[in-house]
Amino acid sequence: MQPAIYSGCEYMSERIDVSRRAAAIEYAIRDVVVPAVELEKQGHRIIRLNIGDPLAYEGLPTPEHMISAYKQALDSQDNGYGPSYGLPELRQAIAKSETDKGWHCSEDDVYVTHGVTEALQIIFAAFLEQGTKVLAPGPHYPPYMAYPQMYGATTVEYRLNPHDNWRIDFEDVASKMDDSVRLLVLINPNNPTGNVATPAEIDSLLQIAKEYPKCTIISDEIYDGLDFTGHMSSTASRSNSVPVITLNGVSKVYFAPGWRIGYMAWHDPENRLELVRDGVERLLRSRLCASTPAQHGYLAGLLDEHGWLEGHRSRVKDRLDYCIKRISKIDGLECEAPGGAFYLFVRIADQRVTSDKQWVLDLLHEHHVLVVHGSGFSPEYGLGHFRMVCLPPIEILAEAFDRIEQFLGD
Numbered sequence: 001m002q003p004a005i006y007s008g009c010e011y012m013s014e015r016i017d018v019s020r021r022a023a024a025i026e027y028a029i030r031d032v033v034v035p036a037v038e039l040e041k042q043g044h045r046i047i048r049l050n051i052g053d054p055l056a057y058e059g060l061p062t063p064e065h066m067i068s069a070y071k072q073a074l075d076s077q078d079n080g081y082g083p084s085y086g087l088p089e090l091r092q093a094i095a096k097s098e099t100d101k102g103w104h105c106s107e108d109d110v111y112v113t114h115g116v117t118e119a120l121q122i123i124f125a126a127f128l129e130q131g132t133k134v135l136a137p138g139p140h141y142p143p144y145m146a147y148p149q150m151y152g153a154t155t156v157e158y159r160l161n162p163h164d165n166w167r168i169d170f171e172d173v174a175s176k177m178d179d180s181v182r183l184l185v186l187i188n189p190n191n192p193t194g195n196v197a198t199p200a201e202i203d204s205l206l207q208i209a210k211e212y213p214k215c216t217i218i219s220d221e222i223y224d225g226l227d228f229t230g231h232m233s234s235t236a237s238r239s240n241s242v243p244v245i246t247l248n249g250v251s252k253v254y255f256a257p258g259w260r261i262g263y264m265a266w267h268d269p270e271n272r273l274e275l276v277r278d279g280v281e282r283l284l285r286s287r288l289c290a291s292t293p294a295q296h297g298y299l300a301g302l303l304d305e306h307g308w309l310e311g312h313r314s315r316v317k318d319r320l321d322y323c324i325k326r327i328s329k330i331d332g333l334e335c336e337a338p339g340g341a342f343y344l345f346v347r348i349a350d351q352r353v354t355s356d357k358q359w360v361l362d363l364l365h366e367h368h369v370l371v372v373h374g375s376g377f378s379p380e381y382g383l384g385h386f387r388m389v390c391l392p393p394i395e396i397l398a399e400a401f402d403r404i405e406q407f408l409g410d
């Protein structure tokens, strides 16, 4: 390295340290894209089954009436800053949609954010301190592990049982609860496993949380409209004492993840969250607001009829069913049929495979199919698995499975 010359003095140019919190961030779903892009640059066609983005594939577009509302906001110069907690008419529509799910949600209980991901950052910033804990399902969507450490907290995983359709292991939850747990997370339907908790299971989780007065439940219901079991139930609707923050948005069920609009809806039956809510509101004001025209697009989605969703749902279900059928015929791969969302979390049954990440990289390099290693969703409970997105049209999925079969036969 050349020494830097400055004002007649010679300094060795030194690398500036990255903070430990940034260096510790991992997001497996996008981290695996780095080698895929390299292969694409070399001219290879990669079948990407890594990102849960319906827009990346044919046949699952954002509904036209939502796009028109977004465009109309742009055309009428509705491009200014909006209120920090969200447009009042959108907060009202979200409150109504949550109330329709069975609990009393008022406009003031709703805060609109840049996606559920921003809601998580704000919640963690307001709830967590050094030494506190988040108890999250293992496996889980990666930010539940990545973000809490930024606030000196740790994420502890509770076990989802791989031998029982990834249901919650309640004994494990109970054994890991203590007074330092500030947030108990339910992802329902779950990403990556697709398990949908039954109302009785939600009640059991609430029962455990009830013993710990400092504990709030985060219920991430971003896939709630993609429930194929018929028993999906809002967690807030079942709680009459434990505080529940429901997360949802436009990304999955309204098929517009690039708009970056989500929300948190606060259910606080015993008024325990007053102080932390003040903190959340301060944080929301300090980051100004969510995108104004995109909020208009989401509003149209909430207010208009939802008949279109049935077509999208049945397309997702057909694609999921196709994947389950193909996996069931492949020696060396096993998976449970998911109850919701659009992923399969597949077990690599070959005992010789010691690293799921290496397996994923080998599949990528040798047969150009991109999936995500299970350990990226849980270093403990995801090990030995991979997650695939089942959203592409069936002919693309067919080609992906042909390639996976060749890989396993090599």
Ligand SMILES: Cc1ncc(COP(=O)(O)O)c(C=O)c1O
Residues within 6 Å of the ligand: 052, 114, 115, 116, 117, 118, 141, 187, 190, 191, 220, 222, 248, 249, 250, 251, 257, 260, 261, 262
């Ligand atoms: C469980 C879960 N929550 C949240 C998100 C991200 O939501 P948003 O796009 O609203 O930030 C995802 C994305 O895959 C997810 O799987």
